[in-house]
Amino acid sequence: MSLSDCKYGSNPPKDHNHSLHSLPMAENYGKKSVRTFFDFRHTNVQENLDVKCIPLLFLTNLQRIPKVKVVSFLLGLTLTFLIMASYILMWDKKGLLFTPSPYQLRPAVFLTGTATAAVSSEKNLIDMKTLVKIISSKQEYTPRRVPDEKDIIETDGHLFSAIPRYFLPGIKSPCWYEEFSGELSTDPYRRNLFTLRSKSFKTVCDHLKTKFHQHLHHRDGKDFRLRCLPYFYIIGQPKCGTTDLFHRLLLHPELKFNTMKEPHWWTRKRFGYIRFKDGFQESFPVEDYLDLFDLAAHNIQEGISGNSSGAHRTLQLITGEASASTMWDNQAWSYLHGDREEETEPPFLAQDFIHAVQPDAKIIIMLRDPVERLYSDYLYFKMANKSAEDFHQKATESVQLFQSCLSGRSLRSCVYNTSLSNVMPVRLNLGMYIVFLLDWLTVFHQEQILVLRLEDYAANLKVTIKKVFDFLSVGPLSEQVEAALTKQPMSNTRRAADRNLGPMLPSTRELLSKFHQPFNHKLASVLGNKAFLWRNT
Numbered sequence: 001m002s003l004s005d006c007k008y009g010s011n012p013p014k015d016h017n018h019s020l021h022s023l024p025m026a027e028n029y030g031k032k033s034v035r036t037f038f039d040f041r042h043t044n045v046q047e048n049l050d051v052k053c054i055p056l057l058f059l060t061n062l063q064r065i066p067k068v069k070v071v072s073f074l075l076g077l078t079l080t081f082l083i084m085a086s087y088i089l090m091w092d093k094k095g096l097l098f099t100p101s102p103y104q105l106r107p108a109v110f111l112t113g114t115a116t117a118a119v120s121s122e123k124n125l126i127d128m129k130t131l132v133k134i135i136s137s138k139q140e141y142t143p144r145r146v147p148d149e150k151d152i153i154e155t156d157g158h159l160f161s162a163i164p165r166y167f168l169p170g171i172k173s174p175c176w177y178e179e180f181s182g183e184l185s186t187d188p189y190r191r192n193l194f195t196l197r198s199k200s201f202k203t204v205c206d207h208l209k210t211k212f213h214q215h216l217h218h219r220d221g222k223d224f225r226l227r228c229l230p231y232f233y234i235i236g237q238p239k240c241g242t243t244d245l246f247h248r249l250l251l252h253p254e255l256k257f258n259t260m261k262e263p264h265w266w267t268r269k270r271f272g273y274i275r276f277k278d279g280f281q282e283s284f285p286v287e288d289y290l291d292l293f294d295l296a297a298h299n300i301q302e303g304i305s306g307n308s309s310g311a312h313r314t315l316q317l318i319t320g321e322a323s324a325s326t327m328w329d330n331q332a333w334s335y336l337h338g339d340r341e342e343e344t345e346p347p348f349l350a351q352d353f354i355h356a357v358q359p360d361a362k363i364i365i366m367l368r369d370p371v372e373r374l375y376s377d378y379l380y381f382k383m384a385n386k387s388a389e390d391f392h393q394k395a396t397e398s399v400q401l402f403q404s405c406l407s408g409r410s411l412r413s414c415v416y417n418t419s420l421s422n423v424m425p426v427r428l429n430l431g432m433y434i435v436f437l438l439d440w441l442t443v444f445h446q447e448q449i450l451v452l453r454l455e456d457y458a459a460n461l462k463v464t465i466k467k468v469f470d471f472l473s474v475g476p477l478s479e480q481v482e483a484a485l486t487k488q489p490m491s492n493t494r495r496a497a498d499r500n501l502g503p504m505l506p507s508t509r510e511l512l513s514k515f516h517q518p519f520n521h522k523l524a525s526v527l528g529n530k531a532f533l534w535r536n537t
Contacts, residue, residue, distance in 0.1 A: 126396065128514045131403050136518040138411035139434075146442050147348055152356050155348060159270075162286045163229070163357045172316045172473075173231050174358055175300060177217060177224040184213045184223075192288045194263065197274075201292070204259045208294055215298045217305075226297040226304070227290050231255075231318035232362035232472055233354065235440075236327030237430055239376040240366045241454040244491040246322040248465060251485045254474045255318045257296035262323045265289045266350045271332040280335070293319050318472065320362075326350055327365060328429075328436050334418035344413040355443040362472060363444055368454035369534040370431025370519070371504075371512040378426050379498040386501060392508040394425035399515055402428060411435065431516055434523040441526075451527055455534075462486055 153160045167174045182188060189195060189205035196202075217224040234242050243261065250256045268274060269284035296319040303314025333346040354361055367373075378391050401424055405414040414420060415435045421427070440449060450471045457464040465485065469477075477485065503509075516534075524532040 126399055126403065126511070128511065131399075131406075132514060132518055134403075134406055135411065135515075136521075138406060139518060139522050141410060141412060144345075144412070144439055144442055147352060149356055152348060152352050156270075156353070159286050159353070160357065162290075170315060171300060171304075173228045173296065173300060173318050174360070175226055175228040175297065178227045180216060180223045180225045188212055189291060192291050193269075193282065193284045194260065194288055194292065198260060201259050204295060205291070208298065211298075215301045217301065226301045228293045228297045228300065228319065229290070229358055230293060230320045230361075232320040232364060233326060234320065234322035234324075234364045234366065236324050236365055236436070237367055237373065237433065238324045238427075239373050239380060240324075240368045241457055242322050242324050242366050245364075245366055245452075245457065245468070246320075247491050248461075248485050248488060249320070249468065251481060251488070252469065252474055252477065253481070254313070254316055255320065255472070257299055257317060258293070258319050258321070259295055260292050261321065262325075263289060263292055263321060264323045264325050264329075266354060267323065267325045267329040268332060271336060273332055273335065276331055276335060292321070295319075316474075318474070326354075327440070330416060331418045331421065344409060345416050349439055351440050351443050361444070361448065363440065363449040364468065364471070365437070365449065365451045366454055366457070367433055367451065367532070370433065370516045371509055371534075373431050374426055374428065374512060375504045375508075376494065377430070379494065379501065386498070388502060388505045388508070391426070392505050392511075395428070395508055395512055398424040398426050398428040399511065428515075432519045434519050434526065437523065437526065451532075453531060456531070 162178075164176050167176050180188075187205075187209050189209055192205065194201050195205055215225070217226065234246055236242065246261050250258055263269065264274075265284060268276075270286070270289070272280045272283040274281055296317055299314055300317050303312070303317075330346040330349050333348065337347070374395065375391060378394065379386060401420060402414060405417060405420050409417070412435055415429050415432050421429060437449075437451070450468065452464060452467070462482070520533050524530050
């Protein structure tokens with residue numbers, strides 16, 4: 001699954017290796033003599049010179065010193081004074097003026113090379129028993145306060161003016177009519193930003209524009225186009241089988257009209273970000289997002305107009321999208337409001353906006369053992385120098401960084417913290433499923449959210465797919481379509497080169513299993529399903 005995303009995208013995470021051998025050692029100092037500005041050892045001064053001559057000698061040598069050195073010395077002295085002053089004045093606030101990121105103050109210490117393979121979790125520098133207790137205690141927190149709807153609307157007035165509060169009756173999909181004031185001879189998709197980044201969507205738009213005027217609704221001398229939102233959202237998680245699930249769902253005749261799996265609009269593109277490392281680019285307006293579902297809208301309009309042979313069935317058409325960033329990625333707020341240092345958690349989440357415009361939306365979540373998810377994520381997004389030993393080192397450092405964050409912040413704050421996420425060499429926080437799920441449950445009812453396990457999906461595809469179809473209230477499949485659905489090869493599987501690297505080290509698995517244990521316990525408790533403990537994977 002490609003995340004246009006986000007932290008990784010095509011840019012693999014930086015290596016954050018730390019070694020004892022790279023640290024400056026005290027014994028290296030004092031072995032080499034250092035000559036100061038006022039070193040007299042190399043002058044022609046008599047050793048038995050009377051002490052009273054020293055001041056005069058001092059001034060004589062001072063005149064011989066180049067002005068550049070004097071200025072450099074004074075600047076160094078001033079800088080030292082400023083640093084010491086900042087240290088004293090800001091001791092109880094934010095530390096030194098030149099303090100690095102708080103998650104870099106405690107460099108992790110690792111064994112290097114092949115020695116990592118022999119590391120057991122007991123010998124690890126991380127006290128896992130203590131860390132698990134800390135996580136378990138911090139999981140008992142008050143649920144987030146959902147922002148008022150008026151505050152949500154104020155953040156994006158155009159979004160809520162483009163999408164009405166109520167949708168057309170008698171149509172299963174959330175659709176409405178929007179007045180079309182453009183020229184019929186012009187291309188309605190010519191300015192769509194998605195067409196610039198997706199050749200397949202550009203091809204769809206080229207097809208749609210040829211018959212665009214035929215799908216307009218005429219009323220009171222005006223033209224209206226049918227607009228639709230997705231009926232369902234597959235929101236995550238990355239490397240949990242969402243790509244394969246999405247493409248199989250599209251084989252159903254009632255939900256096949258979709259043009260793009262992962263638009264990442266709710267989390268990134270509407271804010272102007274495609275990859276956060278590339279900075280702000282251009283905001284994708286909601287109209288561009290709605291164009292993604294025009295293929296379904298055109299087919300539904302044919303049913304409304306009676307131009308379709310199966311008009312009733314056409315009105316039951318639904319569409320969806322499967323951006324695997326929707327569940328967890330709220331980093332845009334930290335980039336847009338970086339000046340709000342007092343806010344340790346995002347003020348708004350993606351689900352606040354989805355619920356505000358579409359309170360009856362269906363949400364599908366696919367999860368897998370978070371230990372395996374992390375290794376798969378590492379193999380997929382890291383392009384070079386991959387190995388089980390390297391993964392062990394990166395996983396260990398990420399656990400240490402998260403532990404460091406917990407010493408001064410809440411659990412939820414650390415999970416959403418963008419600065420911490422940016423310095424972690426692997427995306428450890430994406431496997432803390434329960435934190436994200438609980439936040440989605442603050443706005444959507446549990447009956448609106450279907451949580452699946454990749455392990456069940458892989459073991460019994462037919463049963464799991466039927467569960468999804470029942471959740472979406474779509475009709476049964478014909479034997480022919482069902483056979484095609486089950487025989488279709490798996491999508492987005494592990495690359496051959498990555499399979500050749502073999503599994504992760506046993507010590508890595510043990511470390512990560514212990515780390516995720518309290519998160520999995522809470523998840524299994526909330527869902528009432530012990531399978532989410534992942535004890536047998």
